[in-house]
Amino acid sequence: MNQTLIHNFINKHFPEMESVILFGSYIDNPSEANDIDLLLMSKNFHYSSKESFTFENKKINVIKVNLSEVFAILAKHYQQGDFYKLVFAKGIIITDKYKDAQFVKDFIANSYPKDDATIFKFSLNECLFKLTEYTELLNKPTYSIEYYLISYKIVSLLIDWKLFTNKIYHLKSEKNKSRFFNLKFPTENSKITNLITILNNDNQEKFLKELHFVIEEFNIPIQEKYSNDLIFDDYSQSYLILYIERLFDYNEIKQLISKIKSQSKDLQFYIYQVDEENQEKTGCYIVFDNSNLEIENEKINWINYFQNLFQNQQYTFPYNNIFCYPEIKFLGKKNLQLANQLFTDYTNELHNNQLTKENLILNIINTYISKYNINVDGIYNYYLAKLTAKTHTSNYLTPKQKITENIFSKANTANEKIMIGCLKKMDISKFNVEFPIFNDLPLWFHLQLIDILISPLIKNDFEKLFYINCIKKIHD
Structure with a gap:
């Protein structure tokens, strides 16, 4: 195996790459393989993508993965062939500066859900x-x-x-x-x-x-009627998802929470939203705790209620979220349980608390960075990369990101000054949610939790960047 060729390729096209994994036929038969397959992991990739090169008369196929999306991608592909699991499990680590690739390999070896x-x-x-x-x-x-x-x-x-x-x-x-x-x-x-x-x-x-x-x-029951709304027609699952094909503002989210709680005070649930250009489908997700089979036992009533509540919306319930297997996304069952409880408590707090969305986001970010010793710059760079990714132009390193940052800064200068002034006057002592202990987890785990927490307040990634930037300047 010619690792020198691989290192030369990386040094030329992707210098200072954090993690590189070799996978595919080149591992076993380098002399007969038609090409070389590499997976690259970096915080400097603005989004995950694929690209092919010809280098020293050899075709090299590259999968570029943003570090913050690694487990979201694994979660997305769990029900669609487990391709990325096999890449990490069977691939050979060529470079791993910060042990990110090894972290993923260890998770797959020890904690990855079994086929069921x-x-x-x-x-x-x-x-x-x-x-x-x-x-x-x-x-x-x-x-x-x-x-x-x-x-x-x-x-x-x-x-x-x-x-x-x-x-x-x-x-x-x-x-x-x-x-x-x-x-x-x-x-x-x-x-x-x-x-x-x-x-x-x-x-x-x-x-x-x-x-x-x-x-x-082939004994395919093609005459039976199937609907994509009923792909997951099972109301006995521990968690059930209702998916709406649109995004809501904060006041609408508050109304949704109140209406569902008026139907059942005991039913626990949480809401999060996904903007465009993310691993999950764009829209609003309501995740119900059905561990006591409350929805299963009152299935007809709940179906009729949701039909009435969302009569003017395109929605699916129960929704089989093939783009997110949560046990992988949150790095195991224990972390998933802690995250679910955090999101549920947070949704209850949104229902009971009369704070403005500006006050809430300030409380969330300040509480989170103090609890988990996370730098607000990391959160800012996460959303800046998201905004840059939406342009789908350059996908490596910082020049394009710097351009995006400058454009964004100039466009929001006046509003930024007003918002910073408002945030500085706000009380940060009225937020009543207990944040759990997450042991030894990477920054990108926390970034996706933060994104879920603030998504009911702010539906668009560019607006999230605006608020995080204002909070960042307060901390500077």
């Missing part, structure tokens, strides 16, 4: 939903290009279905999936090959007829 029936159930239901949707589209008049695109998606989903029904769901690479399928399922592979041949011969009528034959052969 939920993952298989989700994979099958998602696959069935898409197959049903795409097949219905083919039964309608379509343009040739659209027909081909949909048809090839169906072919891939047919292979997925066969793999999922045999408890195989880690093969997300199309190359590995096709090779495995050909090797392990030769009979089914011949049927798929025949289907592709018919498609390539531009015989749409014959393709559709053969497709229905394959669906029947």
Whole structure:
């Protein structure tokens, strides 16, 4: 293995990189591998992305991951193939200045959730939903290009279905999936090959007829009606999520909390929001503690209540948040329990407290940085990187970030002075939430907790940056 080539590549294109992991076929067969796959971790990546290079006559594929998003990405992909888990688990650490890559590898080895029936159930239901949707589209008049695109998606989903029904769901690479399928399922592979041949011969009528034959052969219940709203049709889970496809301002959040509590004083829940360009889908999330089966026992009443409450909104309940497996996002069950309790207590405080959102955010940040010895500059840089990421231009180091910072500063100078003056006069002694003890966790764990805590108050990342910047200048 030629690590010199890898080091030379990193030194040229990504100098002072914090963590580098080599993965893929180059580990076992460097002489036969067509390319080199690297995962890079850095706080200087404004967002996570992929890029390919040619270096010393070798193709090098790079996955660039922002440090603050590592566990959010792992949580997102847990139910979608665990690709990143395999990268960290089987990859070789080339560089690891601050032991971040080793931290992730240790978590995966010791604390990563085991495969369970939920993952298989989700994979099958998602696959069935898409197959049903795409097949219905083919039964309608379509343009040739659209027909081909949909048809090839169906072919891939047919292979997925066969793999999922045999408890195989880690093969997300199309190359590995096709090779495995050909090797392990030769009979089914011949049927798929025949289907592709018919498609390539531009015989749409014959393709559709053969497709229905394959669906029947694979025992796919395509005639059953599935809705993506019901992918997770199980009201007995410990936590249930209601997802609304929009963001709310603070007064609207307060009203939501009051209305839900008027329906049940005992039901515990918390609310958080996700702005655009994040790992989770943009919108508002209400997470209900259903450990005592309150919603399960009164399911019809709650369904009717939410239908009335959100009659003018696009919402899903129960929502299967495939973009966030919380046990991974919060680094294990213990931290997840502590975080859930913190968020729930905080939501109760929002209901009972009459402080303004400005006073609340000042209390949250000041309490958090004093409790966990976190520098406000770290929080500021986190949101500055988020704002820079939304431009989707430069994705490394600080020049672009400095430009964003200058533009942001000039645009908000007048409002900033007014807000700093208001914040300095505010009382910070009226916030009644007990912050738990989180032992030896990295900064990016705390940053995502802070983001969740302030999201009911401030829905947009650029506005969060404005408030954090004002608080930062008070601390300077």
